[in-house]
Amino acid sequence: MEELLAQIERALRIGLTVVVAYLVALWLASIWWTFRDIRGRTTDIFLQIAATLLVAVFSFPGLLIYVILRPPKTLAQLYEESLEEEAFLQGIQVHNSCPVCKQRVEGDFIFCPWCQTRLKRTCVRCDRPLMLRWKMCPFCAQAVYTPGSGEAQPQVAGGQTSAIPQLRGADPEDTGPGTRPQIAARR
Ligand SMILES: [Zn+2]
Ligand SMILES: [Zn+2]
Incomplete structure (x- = not known):
């Protein structure tokens, strides 16, 4: 009986470790994704740091806030649009x-x-x-x-x-x- 409890405890510990490792990996990936995404949307270094910190500190709720508040268009899109406009005019x-x-x-x-x-x-x-x-x-x-x-x-x-x-x-x-x-x- 005691051996069974020890086995369950061990299994739970392994499961928990896997879940925590998965969440940490997801957290690091979201920080990296945010950093790359904001760099494509603004050249303002303070905004870049603020957005990355927001996701690093608040994790997934922070990521949700970032996705809502981020500049809607990337610098490449803005450049393309300005080129199209210029070409039309x-x-x-x-x-x-x-x-x-x-x-x-x-x-x-x-x-x-x-x-x-x-x-x-x-x-x-x-x-x-x-x-x-x-x-x-x-x-x-x-x-x-x-x-x-x-x-x-x-x-x-x-x-x-x-x-x-x-x-x-x-x-x-x-x-x-x-x-x-x-x-x-x-x-
Ligand atoms: Zn014509
Ligand atoms: Zn004339």
Whole structure:
């Protein structure tokens, strides 16, 4: 009878040791995982230490808190997204492709020949192609008027743009240099 009790005790001790060893291994692995995960999500060294300590001290509840509070996106994901955004905005300039249909277009195309998207506008003074987002012609300093809905009828839009500088200054030659002091005064 006593021998049986001793055997049970021994078995329990072995079982307990295995369970404790398993939990310790899991705890160490969770600390290592947290350390690697937070390093991929922030470059802030204090945040990295805090997150690792949180899991090291509070173990699995700490890991749960970390997973809830950690930055939602990894640095690689953020970088990828910023690249995609940049590529979309600069699509015409960098890749020389239409941002809508992705077909290849030349740098001085005003419209996409494939899907008829307006890619650029022309300067009303020097007739050079301008990016749609530009506020001023970089070649002749002509201020650019942004038409609200000039996409459908480019001819009408061109007429509107040429009308605006005439409203601003009586002499067309004065429009370019005249706008610069106004911008400087606003700052
Ligand atoms: Zn297109
Ligand atoms: Zn110009």
